[in-house]
Amino acid sequence: MRTAMRKTALFSEESFIKALRENDEAVIGRIYKLYFPMVLHLVVVNSGTEDEAKDIYQEAFIVLYESLQRPDFQLRCSIKTFLYSVSRNHWLKRLQAKKVKTDLKDVEEFIPFVEDSVSIENEARLVMVEAAMQRLGEPCRTILEDYYLNEMSMADIAEKMGYTNADNAKTQKYKCFNRLKKLIEEMK
Amino acid sequence: MKTDEQFRLWDKIERYVEGNMEVEEYLAFEKEIASNPNLAKQITDYQALRISLDLLKKRKQFRAKLDQFHAKMDSLEQQVALRVYKNRNNWRIYMSKYLPTIAVAASVALITVLSTLFTLGYLKSIERSQQSNLKLLRRELDQIKRDIRNTKDTLSKTMPRATVAPQRFEGTCFAVSQKGHLITSYHLVAKADSVFIESTTQPGLRYRVELAFGDSQTDLAVLKIVDSSFTAFNKIPYALRKSAIDLGEEVFTLAYPKNDIVYGEGSISARTGFEGDSAAYQISIPVNPGNSGGPVFDKNGNIIGVVSGKLLGAEGVAFALKSSAIWHILKDSVPNELEAIFDLPKQSKLMGQKRTVQLKKIQDYIFQVKVY
Numbered sequence: 407m408r409t410a411m412r413k414t415a416l417f418s419e420e421s422f423i424k425a426l427r428e429n430d431e432a433v434i435g436r437i438y439k440l441y442f443p444m445v446l447h448l449v450v451v452n453s454g455t456e457d458e459a460k461d462i463y464q465e466a467f468i469v470l471y472e473s474l475q476r477p478d479f480q481l482r483c484s485i486k487t488f489l490y491s492v493s494r495n496h497w498l499k500r501l502q503a504k505k506v507k508t509d510l511k512d513v514e515e516f517i518p519f520v521e522d523s524v525s526i527e528n529e530a531r532l533v534m535v536e537a538a539m540q541r542l543g544e545p546c547r548t549i550l551e552d553y554y555l556n557e558m559s560m561a562d563i564a565e566k567m568g569y570t571n572a573d574n575a576k577t578q579k580y581k582c583f584n585r586l587k588k589l590i591e592e593m594k
Numbered sequence: 595m596k597t598d599e600q601f602r603l604w605d606k607i608e609r610y611v612e613g614n615m616e617v618e619e620y621l622a623f624e625k626e627i628a629s630n631p632n633l634a635k636q637i638t639d640y641q642a643l644r645i646s647l648d649l650l651k652k653r654k655q656f657r658a659k660l661d662q663f664h665a666k667m668d669s670l671e672q673q674v675a676l677r678v679y680k681n682r683n684n685w686r687i688y689m690s691k692y693l694p695t696i697a698v699a700a701s702v703a704l705i706t707v708l709s710t711l712f713t714l715g716y717l718k719s720i721e722r723s724q725q726s727n728l729k730l731l732r733r734e735l736d737q738i739k740r741d742i743r744n745t746k747d748t749l750s751k752t753m754p755r756a757t758v759a760p761q762r763f764e765g766t767c768f769a770v771s772q773k774g775h776l777i778t779s780y781h782l783v784a785k786a787d788s789v790f791i792e793s794t795t796q797p798g799l800r801y802r803v804e805l806a807f808g809d810s811q812t813d814l815a816v817l818k819i820v821d822s823s824f825t826a827f828n829k830i831p832y833a834l835r836k837s838a839i840d841l842g843e844e845v846f847t848l849a850y851p852k853n854d855i856v857y858g859e860g861s862i863s864a865r866t867g868f869e870g871d872s873a874a875y876q877i878s879i880p881v882n883p884g885n886s887g888g889p890v891f892d893k894n895g896n897i898i899g900v901v902s903g904k905l906l907g908a909e910g911v912a913f914a915l916k917s918s919a920i921w922h923i924l925k926d927s928v929p930n931e932l933e934a935i936f937d938l939p940k941q942s943k944l945m946g947q948k949r950t951v952q953l954k955k956i957q958d959y960i961f962q963v964k965v966y
Contacts, residue, residue: 431659434659434663435662435663435666438660438663438664439663439667439675442664442667442672442675443672443675443676443678443679444679446672446676447676447679447680460664464657464660464661464664467660468653468656468657468660471656472649472652472653528649531646532646532649532650532653535643535646535647535650536650550647554644554647554648554650554651555647555650555651555654556651556654557651576601576605577601580601580604580605583604583643584604586643587639587643590643
């Protein structure tokens with residue numbers, strides 16, 4: 407009886423949402439494990455590999471996670487359906503990019519427009535920033551990535567990149583930042 | 595603005611956004627932002643990109659965490675999970691594919707069962723109502739019967755009986771003694787009110803007869819003329835054959851299947867009768883109900899049997915009680931009267947004569963039996 411209650415408490419939808427909002431790693435890990443077979447099946451059935459399935463699933467999981475981080479976001483369906491619908495859309499996009507085929511064999515119920523406008527906008531901006539980063543070239547990319555994405559200190563970066571001091575590295579970072587901004591503006 | 599100055603300002607903005615400023619510097623910078631819209635715009639520009647970068651950072655960190663989860667997943671466990679998922683999914687696909695069929699089959703079965711039950715109940719109710727109708731009819735019939743009986747009683751009381759009771763059976767008999775003994779089938783005369791014999795060859799001849807002997811087992815009856823107008827027959831020409839008769843022997847009959855005497859001929863087709871009855875022959879002569887009790891003669895005019903019946907559904911299959919059997923039955927049953935009953939010549943007087951002559955001599959001793 408007690409174990410049954412604990413189990414339902416651990417696996418209820420509300421507890422999952424709460425865990426995702428509050429960054430409860432243990433529960434997030436459990437959710438991750440729970441729905442991966444579904445997306446794996448979807449991708450494999452639709453001429454994808456296991457690695458591609460992992461990629462797609464993680465993308466969808468990130469959309470779920472980031473959406474739930476926003477206080478205004480309301481989940482309109484179950485976590486499972488959300489993950490499936492997003493995975494499905496992303497895999498469809500990839501298939502279209504590959505120009506393999508555009509029809510998809512579904513293995514679950516799905517919601518066609520599952521991602522809200524805010525997350526789509528954010529996504530578009532992030533994709534642009536990532537693309538600009540890729541086009542940035544060295545040493546700018548490494549410096550910006552290490553500082554803004556990897557949380558390295560300027561002293562460490564200076565040492566890693568062979569600058570005499572942190573200030574020189576900072577000046578370089580400033581130049582790179584501006585170049586990135588310019589690249590993004592060009593891309594718009 | 596010199597590059598160095600621009601850098602200093604940008605660095606200040608970054609430190610301000612990151613929260614890496616001393617309190618005094620922070621407050622002073624806030625004042626500056628408030629008074630300098632250009633600075634405020636620069637900060638907004640910085641923030642636009644910085645938010646994206648922060649999001650990317652968070653995403654990267656989260657993705658690393660997901661990779662950790664993924665790595666923790668046992669590959670075997672994953673395969674099992676996938677199989678379980680697939681099977682569950684197959685079931686779902688199967689159901690979605692066959693659910694309509696299953697539903698149709700189930701509903702047909704349900705409808706069949708319900709309609710059968712309904713029909714049975716309905717039929718039963720019809721039956722019940724019919725039964726009650728039947729009972730009602732019978733009751734009405736009984737009432738009508740009672741009424742008729744009452745009317746009859748009244749009529750018979752008030753009026754003298756003028757009508758003759760309707761004739762029930764007709765058959766044939768033949769004389770076996772000059773004193774008026776005749777042989778026929780027992781079934782003709784059993785339970786008879788009154789029996790008369792008539793002859794079409796002797797117009798106006800009509801004698802009242804009584805049952806002298808009867809045996810339902812062998813269907814043999816001996817009649818005796820009890821009419822006051824009767825004196826005696828002339829000498830009977832035919833004899834009773836007591837010896838066995840051969841298969842295929844030619845035989846003939848003379849009887850009254852209709853209101854006239856009819857001749858028929860055939861042969862002995864079996865030594866036993868119906869269902870192997872050893873007291874009878876099977877003869878191949880077309881017979882009709884009126885033939886019952888009629889004599890069967892051999893070609894020399896000896897009586898070899900009495901027609902008793904025919905097999906239904908088969909043509910030309912008739913049965914006749916053997917003359918030897920007649921003799922033995924009577925000898926066993928009425929030994930004292932045997933001589934009185936049988937007053938036949940020892941030998942047939944018809945031997946070697948033409949059939950037409952035989953018939954002319956025989957016909958006057960064959961009579962129509964009328965039972966009332």
